[in-house]
Amino acid sequence: MEPLEQQQIEKALKELSGWKHEDDKLWKKFEFSDFKEALAFIVRVGLEAEIMGHHPNLFNVYNSVSIGLQTHDAGNKVTEKDVNLAMAIESIA
Amino acid sequence: MEPLEQQQIEKALKELSGWKHEDDKLWKKFEFSDFKEALAFIVRVGLEAEIMGHHPNLFNVYNSVSIGLQTHDAGNKVTEKDVNLAMAIESIA
Amino acid sequence: MEPLEQQQIEKALKELSGWKHEDDKLWKKFEFSDFKEALAFIVRVGLEAEIMGHHPNLFNVYNSVSIGLQTHDAGNKVTEKDVNLAMAIESIA
Amino acid sequence: MEPLEQQQIEKALKELSGWKHEDDKLWKKFEFSDFKEALAFIVRVGLEAEIMGHHPNLFNVYNSVSIGLQTHDAGNKVTEKDVNLAMAIESIA
Numbered sequence: 475m476e477p478l479e480q481q482q483i484e485k486a487l488k489e490l491s492g493w494k495h496e497d498d499k500l501w502k503k504f505e506f507s508d509f510k511e512a513l514a515f516i517v518r519v520g521l522e523a524e525i526m527g528h529h530p531n532l533f534n535v536y537n538s539v540s541i542g543l544q545t546h547d548a549g550n551k552v553t554e555k556d557v558n559l560a561m562a563i564e565s566i567a
Numbered sequence: 568m569e570p571l572e573q574q575q576i577e578k579a580l581k582e583l584s585g586w587k588h589e590d591d592k593l594w595k596k597f598e599f600s601d602f603k604e605a606l607a608f609i610v611r612v613g614l615e616a617e618i619m620g621h622h623p624n625l626f627n628v629y630n631s632v633s634i635g636l637q638t639h640d641a642g643n644k645v646t647e648k649d650v651n652l653a654m655a656i657e658s659i660a
Numbered sequence: 661m662e663p664l665e666q667q668q669i670e671k672a673l674k675e676l677s678g679w680k681h682e683d684d685k686l687w688k689k690f691e692f693s694d695f696k697e698a699l700a701f702i703v704r705v706g707l708e709a710e711i712m713g714h715h716p717n718l719f720n721v722y723n724s725v726s727i728g729l730q731t732h733d734a735g736n737k738v739t740e741k742d743v744n745l746a747m748a749i750e751s752i753a
Numbered sequence: 754m755e756p757l758e759q760q761q762i763e764k765a766l767k768e769l770s771g772w773k774h775e776d777d778k779l780w781k782k783f784e785f786s787d788f789k790e791a792l793a794f795i796v797r798v799g800l801e802a803e804i805m806g807h808h809p810n811l812f813n814v815y816n817s818v819s820i821g822l823q824t825h826d827a828g829n830k831v832t833e834k835d836v837n838l839a840m841a842i843e844s845i846a
Contacts, residue, residue, distance in 0.1 A: 624721050
């Protein structure tokens with residue numbers, strides 16, 4: 475799995491509302507009405523990640539869930555796997 | 568906690584779309600697009616139930632979740648607790 | 661996917677402590693200390709099921725989780741998929 | 754809710770194996786055999802947190818879950834609530 479080039483990432487981000495490319499990660503902060511909604515979202519994302527065989531960095535504080543995506547096997551850079559997972563997460567949220 | 572009377576249950580059901588009163592239970596079958604959505608719903612309902620200190624009977628087959636509500640401490644009849652939990656579940660779904 | 665024969669099922673059950681073969685299903689009732697433990701188990705089983713592409717019938721009442729396994733595409737009989745999922749669930753519990 | 758004094762925190766940490774006090778947080782990194790175990794743990798901790806009305810900072814990367822505890826209403830310092838939640842989490846893990 476090869477890291478995407480900057481141009482490819484920028485193209486992908488056009489379809490990923492609210493996602494950013496920083497520190498070699500795709501990331502977005504999601505906010506919910508409460509912790510219960512946030513936890514259900516984490517479970518839903520976790521199921522998708524497990525099926526895709528690619529897992530996010532998840533950071534949860536009460537009603538917020540920040541998700542960071544990068545590919546370990548590509549030197550912790552952004553690959554197509556991260557773009558695919560971001561799109562799957564976006565369609566869940 | 569006293570069982571509700573038939574009239575009270577019928578009144579409550581008017582605000583609970585798709586819920587039925589059968590076999591001394593309030594129940595409804597929810598259907599989702601897939602198992603992942605169904606499981607996230609179960610977690611979300613579970614958190615609500617735990618907070619309310621009142622738990623549903625949950626039956627899950629793939630993308631469907633059937634929920635039955637009755638109160639053990641009221642001879643397995645329907646009480647206000649069941650109506651409250653049904654309303655909370657309805658606002659989640 | 662072919663249904664297993666009675667002899668094959670009996671052989672499999674020897675390695676599945678507490679599981680029974682009834683009504684064309686493999687099933688077992690699990691009991692936990694409370695609802696929280698039961699829900700975490702449901703999530704853990706759900707992740708396994710989603711990965712295996714084969715889903716259980718789950719029935720939860722407070723601290724108990726009854727699991728029934730059968731294969732829709734084999735006329736709702738028990739197949740090797742059910743035995744494999746039962747073994748995976750057993751190693752979780 | 755008052756922040757605990759350093760001496761009180763040190764006393765609490767004696768009963769909290771593997772927990773540390775850093776940056777005004779109690780924290781510990783838990784490692785599991787895989788992501789599925791990690792996610793079930795997050796759900797289990799989430800249920801406890803919701804019941805206690807006090808929520809952790811959760812950071813998940815694949816099979817690891819780092820938990821940080823501090824009390825927003827006490828200037829993001831460690832209070833008795835954090836010690837109680839740490840003890841509850843410890844008894845889950």
